[in-house]
Amino acid sequence: MLDLADPDTYVDGPPHDAFAGLRRTSPVHWQDGLGGFWAVLTHADVEQVSRQPELFSSAAGGVVLEDLDPPRLEQMRAMLLAMDPPKHRDVRRPLVARLTPRAVAGLTDDIRRICRDVSAATDNDGGEVDFVSAVAARLPTRVIGQVMGLPAADWERLHTLAERITRGQDPAFAADADSAGRASQEMGGYAFEFATARAAAATQPDDLTAVLLSAHPPAEFASLFVQLVTAGQDTTATLLSSGVLALLEHPDQLTRLRADPSLVPTAVEEMLRWANPLHYFRRTATADTTLHGAAIAAGDKVAMFYTSANRDEVVFSDPQGFDIRRSPNRHLSFGVAEHFCVGAHLARLEARVFFTELLATFTDIQLAGAPVRLRSNLNNGLRTLPVRLAGMAGRLRPASNS
Template sequence: MTTRTAHHAARALADPATYTDESALHAGLARLRAEAPVSWVDVPDYRPFWVISRHQDVMAIERANMTFTNWPRPVLFTEAADQLSEAGIIRTLIHMDDPQHRVVRAIAADWFGPKEMRAMRARIDELAHRFVDTMAAAGPECDFVREVAVNYPLYVILSLLGLPESDFPRMLTLTQELFGGDDAELQRGEALEDQTAALLDMFEYFNALTRARREHPTGDLASAIANARIDGEPLSDVETASYYAIIATAGHDTTSATIAGGLHALLQHPDQRERLRDDPGLLPSATEEMIRWVTPVKAFMRTAIVDTTVRGVPVAAGESLLLSYPSANRDEEIFVDPFRFDVGRSPNKHLAFGFGVHFCLGAALARLEVSSFFRELLPRLDAIEATGSAEYIATTFVGGLKHLPVRYSMRPRPGYPG
């Protein structure tokens, strides 16, 4: 039997608390890349898995989607949660492989394409104005995450779905309960049953939405999903609700984490903030650097369906692999000075949106939102500083900052009274 290399930094990735300390996390991942880039993890409550920490290997595995599949274990959850997932309680795009994945993904693909993004730009800019105004009105101090960053992307994605603004607070609570299930502050409860209840509450809402959109289509993304047909048949209730859920949650939490983490990076690197403010032409590269720096999706899982190797290490059929995106996005083999935040970084081959057939459906929308927000915010900031410690969500899947207290002074929007 081949000896499996284990490393304490790899074991730590099964602990949600690991992601609450960015400095320790990245120090551990750097050791992992240097000492055991393919490392075995076998810890209580989780099925064993390999940790893949090098950019080149993550890309190769994502590219080989017929060798390494999403199903049956797309996300690092406990063994009990894995069993619920395998029972079919939820069935999103991240749970699917080709050819089913390709067909189901196509239902919403055009809604995130160039034409729809051009149509959405006015709404995105309007909401950026609105939430920068909200920040100005809340001043001179606020918790940037709670009062601004979590709301702006939520309004964007739920507007695309076509949901009424009166429902947005409820959706915010549900999305945070789902992705904050490992965080004592955000979770509905500690038990798996509590987290499942949050998912079922969301599904109850979306099942009612499906019925409404099938009776009276309204030309929005929710209507497109509700009325989609594959081989002449509509999606099942689980498939339809799952589709809404992945768009509403992933389309919100990842972007809010990037905006909050992006501002935090600009606070920590005032020279880069001044550089970006003085040269708005850097916004596209700054957006990519914020996405790399934050890397909101911490990991996806893949399962080998045949015996294979990764970096010369034997991986048996049926074994799972964790693709560590924060590690890949600080890989010294790919990025020059990877621990330097550089708003002009080029090239920037980050993997925060994944790679290959599962490349993030909403990547273009996320880029638009981040760019629009900072295009509105930076010219209006006279001064800004942190007034307390930044706090991170405990997670093994999607996360970032949950608190960022700041003090600031802002000027009114040009053309508006102060």
């Protein structure tokens, strides 16, 4: 029987066939795991739930299916992700303004430089590397570090903490059940100290930290910081590694992309649709209601499965196919409406620059072993992706020469 709460359900890949069947027969599907929840599986229904934050609350029980003890729930509610209106809108506004497509475009050269540094560090010309840890995970930590104005010396530590927070269900990353909670507290402590030092400084650099500190005291800043660093790191790293795997599994698409790099933006959208980094986010119903014939009671958990909605045949032609030219591509990998990902434009830019650089730098990319997936009911990612990267001779040059 399909158990969407069980992390083991996903270790061989998402249950796409089961999702397709349920979209036809039981599109809002009851699951008994984790105290019981409704799995919302169609594109239209995921949009419906997302567009009604008063009826489907993010704050009431948080955005993950697991029941959190009161201190953990409080911790989560201090994050934008798990706020409801009207507070949510007030906290969100300055962040959105700072992360518009226009605002993040100014980071293009920085991101390109970081991509080249990462490539240079992986210069093993034909040798095997784990693409997840040696390449994909390196970029987002540095980019968010740059955006927030964090000292480069701290990036590695924050990177490790973020992995422990987001991959708490996978024993390869979490030492024990509470590892994620402790990592989150440690990162919050770091953020508090960083904020206190910055607030006392005579002048403020023009970065996201300054924007946040102008609206929030250090303790509030710390919660927002934890979310920005973790959300901005693991999901983007997953996009890069799952995107590379999708290209390697579809050599015709890789050849097409190499031949026409102007396809990178639509290719990135298709990677997002096809290998969405997050399986779901949760809401809690605040009143009795019906959705697609299902009677949802006040207090019920409701999980919006992006992994299913992104393959909804009502919206996408050949939904199980991977087509880097797909357009339009109304995937829901960044959510939709009230809580639409504030980092979406930054993540898109990172991925576009990254894939442009990767393909220009390495003329030959090959799988060097079987990829291993993460054991998680939330993170749709890879634990390891062994690849061989070759053909970079003479390709690396400083970003300023471009």
